[in-house]
Amino acid sequence: MPGSDITQYKHTEVVREGGIPIPDIIRGIVCRSIAEKQTLLYLLKNSAPYNKYIKYKSIISFKPDTDVFFNNGIFIKKVKFEEDTFYIELNDSERRYNKDNANGKDVYVEVFVDWLGKNQEVLSRSIGHGEVGYGNTNIITFTPKSDAITNYVLIKVTFDGCLMYQNIVNLDKFEIV
Secondary structure (H helix, E strand, C coil), X not given: CCCCHHHHCCCCCCCCCCCCCHHHHCCCEEECCHHHHHXXXXXXXXXXXXXXXXXXXXXXXXXXXXXXXXXXXXXXXEEEEECCEEEEEECCHHHCCCCCCHHHCCEEEEEEEEEECCCCCEEEEEEEEEEECCCCCCEEEECCCCCCCCCEEEEEEEECCEEEEEEEEECCCCEEC
């Protein structure tokens, strides 16, 4: 039987007086896609003290070919920007659990693109939204409009109101900032 039994133990909850000494226990954090790794790093960098970002960024990785995840829901694999359009690549729709029923609903997607100035102030915002088929959509495209002259944007994607991707990117090189 391929894979390992790690998937049944990956979610653990522990209560300990004084907290858990994570640096002494954890060896790595594995994400199922590069988009999820980028989102985790963005949130860590912008929501936690900077020393936490520096401390943990090297142990955060993505390993899509391991048997750590079931990969049976809908998630973003990667986000790329080409010719004024964002391409939001989703996981393989054939592997999604209950894809024919999906509770009878599609997924409501919102894409927010904030065009950023030199000090990361918002110069302009573009918002796109709509429903996509849970059982058959593999890519979402969004072409934002803006009069702002900048190469830096903050892109945020939500599915049914839940954060699925967030990151600042340099559109000129499509680099992670």
